[in-house]
Amino acid sequence: MTTDLLMALDLLVSVLTAATWVGAGVTAAARRPRTATALFAVALVASLARVWSVLALAGAGWWFVQEKITLALPLLVAASLVATALAGPRLLRAARRADTASRDAVKAPVVVVPLLGAGYAAAAGIVQTFLIGYPADPGTALLLLAVVAGAVLGTWRAMSARVPGLRSATAATVVAAVLGAALVFLPSAPATAEGSAPEGGAAMGAMDMGATDLGAMDMGATDLGAQPVSHGHSASAGSATGGTPRPVTDLRGPATPPPGGAVRHFDLTARMATVTLSPGRKVSAWTFNGQVPGPSLTAEQGDLIEVRLRNADITSGVTLHWHGYDVPSGEDGVPGLTQDAVPPGGEFVYRFVAEQVGTYWYHTHEVSDIGVRMGLYGTLVVTPKGAAPTGLDLTLPVHTLGGVLVTGDRDQSLVKQAAPGTPVRLRLINTDNTPHRFTLAGTPYRLVAVDGTDLNGPGTLAKVGLRLAAGGRYDLAFTMPPDPVVLKIDDRADSVRLVPEGTSPTTAQDASAATESPSTTAAQGDSPTTTQGDSPTTALSAAAGAGAVPAADSQTADWPELDLTRYGTPAPTPYTSRSRFDRDFTLVLDRGLALTNGKPAYxxxxxxxAFPNIPTEVVRDGxxxxxxxxxxxxxxxxxxxxxxxxxxxxRNGHSVTGSPLWLDTFDVRPGEVWEVAFRxxxxxxxxxxxxxxxxxxxxxxxxxAYQGVTSPFHGAHGG
Ligand SMILES: [Cu+2]
Structure with missing residues (x-):
């Protein structure tokens, strides 16, 4: 069973446990001994099932069960035992007799309070998982215990005028609550994460490995409510132990290209504009140079890319981040960390050498959630020196703009002609926040590059789904067959349709939707013939006239998803899971109540x-x-x-058995554990x-943060 499924099952069982204990208590109070006994029996079974589900989940790693094993489970087991001992015999006796006297007997506090108490304990575990999650610490544990104890005392007091030891029990509960709140809310000293000591092997699922990590995590747990450690503080913490401090503003690209390289200059101006996605469909957007996506930047390896960014009227400010491109830190475009956001009327010049070949993209990093969604992004493609692409080379950024899925700059199917035998390369870029699934029908193909890096020995693919992480890129390559080829996104309408040259693309759209290399052999399509308000589905059925794809290929939703960790052939890598690591960081992703930018939030x-209270990871050069x-x-x-x-x-304890996978964005799905390494x-x-x-x-x-690098910027939030 997958970890995701186990998590869901555990949640289901815990809800059932809480509901049946509470149900038993309520029906006992309502003088219904038979129902109460039945619910009591189910609650007992559910509690045992909960023990099993937590232990099963523990097999996936300590991170998944830490708060359950240290608090929720002991609390549930203790409360269940008390309820069984006190209420169990009385319920059974009453259920057997079912007369008025025994009905009255089961509504006594000695029966009802323990049953409800077990329900409160079970519910507390659910609340803990959802509101606090990983890692549970002594403060939240005390708070939770106090809440359960308070609920039990309150119930008892409501049912009975005389509760023995009520005063001292209440006092103890209040003390626990105050102590817990103090531990949770009082700030502790800011911290940076130095990474745990090298652990040697990378055995997965072992409890001791998780326990080792827990030591490092304690630091984070006690840090709740600490002052921000970022915005220069982290950097100065690093410089205290490093050599001469270097401001990030000194880490810039060169002013001139390396020998043999050219300067590729681009001017990008951020401004609000209305863009047309298809005839009749206009969307107001935040644009670079009035277009979405922004201008396609291209260069040859070894060129100097120089981009002058101006901001016309984006009031929240704008920057350029080069996604997947390992530029010098001062060119990285993170407001508040590597530069100040460019305000309206301002400008910033980015310079870096095009060292990496492949498919990349750029986007604003200031209020990026809104900025990118509104359209402040574009593509960056670097080709090998002197090896301009031959054939048809299409760059296809996929984005949801104004609620509509857009490929390139159009929300309609893009139709291209290509002569059979033409080499075709499709550069897929996911600029959205969530993954997209791509399918290519009509030809076998290879997935030749991921996130800009070529795969080793990629095999031929057909009838598979390619799930592309948010921010990620896939390059697909094939030779144009004599029949049409169709690219679909999320198994919906045709996104791109390649038809053999000579076929009449009767409903072809304007061919400007995607970036096309100068050497492309594709002909321009006819002028748009679709009418206003055409849905993509209509476009699909109309476009089908351009040549039929075999019917079997149209059911792409059934195609299995390609497992990238098994695709291609292995090759030597500079380091492996058996390498000795200088730093070891664990990031456990969850939801919970936390301060983010000074405000409490889920x-x-x-x-x-949550940012900015997460300790900065500090590394040394090398x-x-x-x-x-x-x-x-x-x-x-x-x-x-x-x-x-x-x-x-x-991934999930399984090594990569295919081509080495070099990624800049990896999709960590619910229940997954990824181990990655970098120099x-x-x-x-x-x-x-x-x-x-x-x-x-x-x-x-x-x-x-690298030790010794400092930032003079303290302004924006860096998002
Ligand atoms: Cu996320």
């Missing part, structure tokens, strides 16, 4: 905390770093580290965050 948390990311929640978290690509070591070889101050930007906005981000 936040997306990392180790129980460190080999292992990052373990655990998802305890019910949302998918596309994890994204700036400035470095990471090598996937394992700290790009000094600076970096964001390490969930690329579901609404999650990041609700606290799910932290900083990774």
């Amino acid at each position: 936040a997306h948390t990392v180790n129980g905390l 460190d080999l770093v292992r990052l373990t990311v655990v998802n305890r929640g019910r949302d998918t978290h596309p994890w994204h580290l700036h400035g470095h690509r990471v090598l996937v070591l394992s 700290a070889d790009n000094p600076g101050l970096w964001m390490n965050h969930c690329h579901n930007l609404s999650h990041a906005d609700l606290g799910m981000m932290l900083h990774l």
Whole structure:
């Protein structure tokens, strides 16, 4: 059973447990001994099932059960035993007789209070998991115990005029509550995470491994309510132990290209504009140069990319972050950390050498949840020196703009002609907050690159679904067959339709929807013939006239999802899960009550905390770093580290058996555990965050700081 399923099952069992204990108590109070006894029996079975489900979940790792094993389960077991001992015999006796006297007997406090108490204890465990999550600490444990004790005392007092020892019990409860609240809410000293000591092997699912990590996590737990550790504080903490402090503003790209490289200059102006997605469908957007996506930036490897960003009228400010591109830290575009956001009327010039070949994208990082959603993004494609793409090379950013799925700059099917035999490359970019599923029908193909990095020995694919994480990129390559090829997104309408040259694309759209390389062989489509208000579905059925894809291929929803960790062939990597790591960080992702930007919120948390209270991860230049990311929640978290690509070591304890996987964004689904590694070889101050930007906005981000690098910026929130 998957961890996700076990988590759901455990939740179901815990709800059943709480409901049946409370039900038994309520029916006993209502003088219905038979119903109460039946519910009591179910509650006992449910409680035992809860013990089983928690222990089963523990097999996935300590992170998934820490608060359950240290508090919820002991509390439930103790309360169930008390209820069984006190209420059990009386219920059974009354159920057998069922006369008035025994009916009256089961409404006595000695029966009702323990039954309800077990229900409160079970409910407390659920509340703890949802509101606090990982990790449980002594403060929250005391608070929870106080709440349960208070509820039991209150119930007892309501049922009986005389409760023995009420005063001292109440006093103890109040003391526990105050002590717990003090532990939870009083600030402790700010902290940075230095990473736990190297552990050697990477055995998964072992309890001792989790227990080791717990030691490191305690630091985070006691940090709740601490002052922000970021915005320069983290950096100065690092510099205290490092060499000469270096401001991040010194870590900039060169002014001139390396020998043989050209300067690729681009001007981007952020401004509000209305964009047309299809005839009749206009959307107001935040744009670069009046268009969404922004201008397509292209360069050859070794060129100097120089981008002058101006802000016309985006009042919240704007920056440029180069997603997946390992630029110098001062060019990374994180407001409040590497620069100040560019205000209306302001400008900022970014310069960096195009060292990485492949498919990337750029977007604003100021109030990025809104900014990117509104359209402040574009594509960046770098090709090898002197090897301009041949054939048809399409860059296809996929985005939800104004509630409509847009491929390139259109919400309609894009139709292209290509001569059979033409090499085709489709560069898929997910600029949304959630994953998209791509299918390609009509031809076998290869997934040749992920997040800009070529895969090793990618095999031929057909009839599979490709799930692309938010922020991620896939490059698909194939040779144009004599029949049409169809790319679908989320198994809905045709997104891109390639038809053999000579076929009449009767309903072809304007071919400008995607970025096209200069060498493309595709012909321009006819002028749009669709009428206003055409839905994508209509466009699909109309476009079907351009040549039929075999009927069997149209049911793409059934196609299995490609497992990237098993695709392609292995190749040597500079480090493996058996390497000795200088730093070891664990990020447990969850939801819970936490302060984010000074306000209490039901936040997306990392180790129980939210930005900016999550300890900054500190590394030294040259460190080999292992990052373990655990998802305890019910949302998918596309994890994204700036400035470095990471090598996937394992997912859910299984090593990568296919091509080495170098990613800049990896989708950590509910219940998953990812181990990734990277070499700290790009000094600076970096964001390490969930690329579901609404999650990041609700606290799910932290900083990774190199020792000795400082930031003069204290302004914006860095999101
Ligand atoms: Cu997330």
